[in-house]
Amino acid sequence: MKSLSKLFRVGPGPSSSHTIAPFNAAKSFLKLIPAKKVTKIKVTFYASLACTAKGHHSDVAIAKAFAPIPTAFSYDIDTEVEHPLTMKFSAYCGEKMVKEATYMSLGGGELLSHDDPSVNDHDIYPFRDLGEVLSYMKKENIKTFKEFCLRFEDPSIDDYLMEITKAMFETVKKGLRSEGKIPANDNPRLQIMRTAKSMHDRAISSQAKGDKRTILMSSYAYAAAECSACGDVVVTSPTCGSSGVLPAVLYYQYVNKKRTLAEIRDSLYSAGIFGNIVKQNASIAGSIGGCQAEIGTATSMAAAALCYLNGLSLYQMEYAAECAMEHFLGLSCDPVDGYVIIPCIERNGVGATRAYDSYLYAKVIAPIRHNQVSFDDVTNAMKMTGDSLSSAYKETAQGGLAKILQKKM
Numbered sequence: 001m002k003s004l005s006k007l008f009r010v011g012p013g014p015s016s017s018h019t020i021a022p023f024n025a026a027k028s029f030l031k032l033i034p035a036k037k038v039t040k041i042k043v044t045f046y047a048s049l050a051c052t053a054k055g056h057h058s059d060v061a062i063a064k065a066f067a068p069i070p071t072a073f074s075y076d077i078d079t080e081v082e083h084p085l086t087m088k089f090s091a092y093c094g095e096k097m098v099k100e101a102t103y104m105s106l107g108g109g110e111l112l113s114h115d116d117p118s119v120n121d122h123d124i125y126p127f128r129d130l131g132e133v134l135s136y137m138k139k140e141n142i143k144t145f146k147e148f149c150l151r152f153e154d155p156s157i158d159d160y161l162m163e164i165t166k167a168m169f170e171t172v173k174k175g176l177r178s179e180g181k182i183p184a185n186d187n188p189r190l191q192i193m194r195t196a197k198s199m200h201d202r203a204i205s206s207q208a209k210g211d212k213r214t215i216l217m218s219s220y221a222y223a224a225a226e227c228s229a230c231g232d233v234v235v236t237s238p239t240c241g242s243s244g245v246l247p248a249v250l251y252y253q254y255v256n257k258k259r260t261l262a263e264i265r266d267s268l269y270s271a272g273i274f275g276n277i278v279k280q281n282a283s284i285a286g287s288i289g290g291c292q293a294e295i296g297t298a299t300s301m302a303a304a305a306l307c308y309l310n311g312l313s314l315y316q317m318e319y320a321a322e323c324a325m326e327h328f329l330g331l332s333c334d335p336v337d338g339y340v341i342i343p344c345i346e347r348n349g350v351g352a353t354r355a356y357d358s359y360l361y362a363k364v365i366a367p368i369r370h371n372q373v374s375f376d377d378v379t380n381a382m383k384m385t386g387d388s389l390s391s392a393y394k395e396t397a398q399g400g401l402a403k404i405l406q407k408k409m
């Protein structure tokens with residue numbers, strides 16, 4: 001498993017796979033070429049990325065990274081590639097091609113390149129799955145994931161996670177202040193207004209306690225997800241598309257339950273380990289595993305953080321994270337027109353409330369009966385399901401809601 005700093009990244013939405021990773025890949029490619037002499041860079045998007053790059057603003061992110069060098073884009077859905085989110089950069093001096101490198105966007109902003117190994121991340125945790133992590137913690141009498149992580153991470157991770165906490169909350173606050181249209185294309189069906197501020201106002205005036213909590217938390221999730229859709233800075237948790245779930249439950253705990261920033265920061269160790277387990281053994285990318293990999297993982301992470309903040313045991317935390325994922329199994333990724341708007345924004349709200357419910361289930365049910373499904377089991381089931389999903393349901397905008405609404409447009 002890799003450092004938590006490779007799971008939680010700060011960058012522009014709407015998609016860690018489509019904006020943060022391509023932006024960083026382009027910046028890295030610049031170091032391989034004589035940038036001052038290069039007159040043009042051709043960018044080829046392949047497979048799923050060829051279908052969704054425009055809708056996710058990958059071209060904008062790459063052009064920004066290469067500026068002032070002019071960039072030309074082409075889209076190739078026919079060539080077979082190693083990974084569905086593959087891009088190739090070809091640098092030209094006049095008509096002569098001087099350097100070429102291919103990058104794969106693995107999800108959550110992570111990159112892999114055989115031509116530019118400097119972008120590749122490395123494992124720092126010598127464990128395969130949660131079972132191994134928990135066995136190690138038991139043997140070493142380690143009580144929290146923070147204590148566990150600090151055995152393997154650089155000590156600077158604590159400050160890093162505090163910055164991540166603050167960045168998450170800044171995004172939520174910005175989303176709650178913002179109004180107006182979410183920029184997509186000219187399609188009238190996608191002309192959607194930001195909703196978070198109005199939801200929040202209604203939640204504040206709600207008299208019913210349960211409704212108030214649900215709508216408040218959802219408004220926080222909408223706030224962050226709408227920022228992501230608008231290309232604002234967000235935290236991958238674990239991706240940009242799902243970046244509303246974890247910040248929403250944490251912001252609720254911070255504002256409404258008066259948790260300190262340090263307590264919220266510490267909860268990210270728990271959330272991060274569950275996210276890392278999925279990232280290592282299945283996927284956190286919609287293009288690989290469908291939306292179960294993004295919103296499902298985000299919901300597991302948020303449920304784990306809630307358990308930490310409310311003093312539940314490690315067993316209860318595993319129960320909550322497992323429950324959160326189990327009922328998202330099979331969830332497809334079908335962003336309408338390739339934009340991370342429908343169903344993505346609403347799905348973040350649903351994820352946040354489900355994380356809370358999963359925490360409640362763990363609190364109440366775990367002491368009554370043993371959970372038959374481990375977190376490793378549900379992670380393996382998610383991978384198996386994701387592998388079986390047709391590519392139409394993996395971020396290609398060719399199936400499900402994307403197809404149905406396309407027909408009505």
Ligand code: SF4
Nearest residue numbers: 241286291294333344
């Ligand atoms: S449907 Fe889910 S996985 Fe797909 S882009 Fe939207 S949030 Fe991401």
